[in-house]
Amino acid sequence: MTAPAEFAGTRRTLSTRSVTSLVSRNGAFGVLVVVMVIGFLTVPSFGTADNLRNTALAASFLAIISAGMTFVIISGGIDLSVGSLYALAVILSADMSSHGSWAAIGVPIAACAFAGLVQGLIIARLRLPPFIVTLAGLTGIRGLVFYITKEGNSHPSVPGKPFFETVSRGSFLTIQNPVWIALAVFAVGWYVLNRTAFGQAVQAVGGNDTSAALMGLPVRRVKVIVYAISGVAVGISGVLSTGLSGGGQEARVGNAYELSAIAAVVIGGTLLSGGVGSIVGTLFGITLLYVIQNLIVQGFNLNSYVQQVVSGVFLLVVVILQAVFSRRSETE
């Protein structure tokens, strides 16, 4: 009896959601187009194939992390541990490379998935705020990285392993593999989020976890899984980074990555309050951050700290516009 009414309700919230996300997503996309056109017109070195290729490569590592972060944020959570987890993946991957390529790929990803799982379990089972749990993760996992690297004194490197390195260093159609892998991660992420029951459950839990529970959705399991997804994404990113660099990275690597990832997700139109978001928007968000950074370096010859100011101001403009947009859609 009540089924038709329920469906109607779902359809309506879905349509308002898609309107909001469309506006925000197009916002990030629109700005990206404008910025790139300005870049092409005013900065000659920006539009070269080499520069665009390098920018895409540089962005791909944080892009993968941001894809995972999108799941967490849409579920109404936040993952502050990704910077430290990235360091764990980078160091473990270099450490494990002496045991072969598969160990260098599998162990870090498994370790990061496990770390995400544990954080998710603490958040879902003990009902502790995600901010605090992953803040502890940020501190504790960074400690673990320093422990593994003997207080940051050892810098494990990769003794030439053909397969593991070609994954990161090879290219296809002149574009480096990490870029393709990042795009693949986003494609899978888009499919899971928008075309599977799990993806719908993530959005429902983020919208309102009490009503999601009343609808019979496995709220706790969803919350645990999104943190595991974030862990896996970070693991992939760290492994690719080590494959590219050949190891030897500092134990401080990935510091403050959580901030860039959160910024990319937010700029991409996903609301930090959860429930509403777009993973495609995140892709535009992270691309935008890197394009702006590249333009500042290439064209305007500004210092790295002016660059910080510009990205901060930019972030602020976007979130204020977003707040205005989402309020408008609320009142409609």
Place this chain on the structure above:
Amino acid sequence: MTSTAAHTVGRSATHGWEDITSWVRQRGVYIALALVILYNVIFTAHFNQWDTVQLLFAQMPPVLIVSMGMALVIGTGGIDLSVGATMAIASAVLAKFVAPASSHGLGSPIALAIAMALLAGLAVGVFNGTVVAVGRVQPIVATLSLLVAGRGVALVITGGALVELFDPFLKVVRQGQVFGIADVMIVAAAIAVVVSVLVRRTTLGYRLVAIGGNRRAAVLAGVPVRSTLITVYAISGVFAAVAGLIATARLRASDPSYIGLLMELSAITAVVVGGTPLKGGQVRVLGTVAGAVLMQLLQTTLLAHNIPNSVSEMVEALIIVAAVYIQRPSRSAA
């Protein structure tokens, strides 16, 4: 249903136990602090000395002062990620004004320089508050933008370099004592007392807690939400500036890429370990002080026992989760 029934039946038997758990739940941070102190008194060589206290008093003020502002912001249901960057900005402004012309400064008197640094903190706070209250941007993103941009602003002010400062007043800040207690610690203690009174005895205190409890209800009850929020973030900004000045005096230089680094995390940890819930509606000032002292003492203790820093970070992580778990609101209350 069954659990409720079992709960009622078991109540008389477990009453004493429940009392104990709720007693522990409310005083978790003090008990933990007492345990750490007790452990140190027994097992740490040279702990029972005035030197130890003095060292602690020299280290604590910046994080204590920033935590006080953070506690107020968290009480409103917000968060201020910009405090570390604000410390750097205040430090840079101080350096810009007080440094002689030879190092690209303005060579102005220290009083003016301090006033300008505090004003910079106030400006940052008012800005945060306005974005949160008027722009209705979520506090975490609103202050994130300043966390990203703020340190850049500080570096722009100092021209990207560390500026050494030799003003005699900074030496007074660094070394001044009254009855053997560091001046800066007295400032921190005074701020804690003021904040405590503010929370318990003033209209602003009631209002900020009301907003944190339920913003919509606060609006309906006629609480001036916007001005209250702006005031609270402004206080946090000014406190961060004070902490930035103390940190600068201790460092004898303004180093925008170092001053206040990760302070937002230490302050949030102190507040949360101290038992203030992150969702707002409650401010525990004494708990925050205890939380800040606990985290600092824990680090000192592990260091004194030759535990590597990496392990102490892992222990810290466990303590944070444990503290929040122990002090979580009981289900019946929620």
